Amino acid sequence: MRGRGGVTVVIERVSVKSERATQLIRIMEQVQRVVEGSGVKNGVVNIFTLHVTTALTINEDDPKLEEDIARFMVKAVPEDDSYAHHHFFRKDGRMAVNAYSHIRASLLGPSLTIPLQDGKVILGSRQVIYLVELDGPQTRGFIIQVMGE
Amino acid sequence: MSIDVHVHPLMVKELTDKRPSLHQDARELFDLRTNPQPLSTLLDQMKVCRIEHSILLPLDCQKIHGSKMPSNDEVAGLVKQRGKELIGFASVDPDTKRTALIEMKRCKDQLGLRGLKLNPAMQGFDPASPQAMEVYEEAERLDMPILIHTGLTFSNRFSIQHNQPIVYDEIARKHPKLKVCLAHMGWPWVWDAVSVAIRNPNVYLDTAGTYVGTPVEHLRQVTSTLSSRVIENVLGERLMFGSDYPRIEMNKMFDAVASLPIRSETLQAILGENALAFLGEQ
DSSP states (O other): OBOGGGOEEEEEEEEEEOOSSSEEEEOHHHHHHHHHHHTOOSEEEEEEESOSSEEEEEEESOHHHHHHHHHHHHHHSOSSSOOTTOSEETTTTEEOOOHHHHHHHHHHOSEEEEEEETTEEOOOTTEEEEEEESSOSOEEEEEEEEEEO | OOEEEEEOTTSBHHHHHHOTHHHHHHHHHHOOOSOOBOHHHHHHHHHHTTOOEEEEOOOEEHHHHSEESSOHHHHHHHHHHHGGGEEEEEOOOGGGTHHHHHHHHHIIIIIOOOEEEEOHHHHTOOTTSHHHHHHHHHHHHHTOOEEEEOSOOSOTTSOOGGGOGGGHHHHHHHOTTOOEEEEGGGTTOHHHHHHHHHHOTTEEEEOOOOSSSSHHHHHHHHHHHHHHHHHHHTSTTTEEOOOOBTSSOHHHHHHHHHTSSSOHHHHHIIIIIHHHHHTTOO
């Protein structure tokens, strides 16, 4: 979509499948694919998760660190605590049993904004974009919005 | 060998894509607001907790809601798609009388469905009615174990009058070869369900569902009522692992059951051996 002043906005919904309860999933390829497909050379890409028990983060490209971050989130917000959220949740038609997942998601945040230059996302040499699964395994969706010219 | 005996294939994307009304029906009847997930999500949850087989439970709600959730054929289709990982049960409405009996035989002989799922409150039938008795008799004759909802139903649109586990004492005594699982341990009538199981060797219970918090909190409440000793010594051969997926994630229920303060042999029995006996494989 081309707006006034030659600004292009492209938005795409992308799905990924987690395989563990807590897991960092690399989404670099999906982001770069949407950026390249958009034709936008300079601008920003916004990434936004559609769930309240997933988050987005950027960190170092190291599987061991992925494990460390996942383990830390579990340790930082323990599952075996007394949470007010754990009641019959009419909105879902089931017991709410995952307050810790919501809290972990809030600590990390639901979105990222990354600058684009020459049709590429600008990241440091060690930076990787992750969707963080905090209540898996499930199929998850997130939005990639590319804005620029 | 580990088996989850209580999985509802309600929000399976492969089914809701083909029949979108199933999604809406699950929202309206089960109050389930979660979004459909592909079958692979269930399989991934099984993989995470090393559950090798899941029993898929349909529910014939044609009379109450005009929908089968899902239908016996849809369950058979999922089982055919995945092979051994999934075990299909059938569901019929006892009030349809002869039609129910014919459908049971078709499901067993032609669809390969192994047992029967009933939910008196949500299907709107009296579990002690003459037509229900005919279903139990046919299930015994066909060697189809029955997993029946007992205990609480969250939705107050249904009376829970017919969810009391004690009624199955009479049925189990009349049909000693019929295997009956009182789902959810009859919560909150847990002692009633346990009493029926103690008296009748053909009665099983499952761990499915959570009513007072997380699976850990729920099972803690149940075991504080029953004590681990009752689970070890009385229910060791009759309690089966069930999750109630997608109302509760299988891996969360598994972690809760695995953390029960019981012997490892009892845990193994709960996780699989008792289900094999329920299915007639031991």
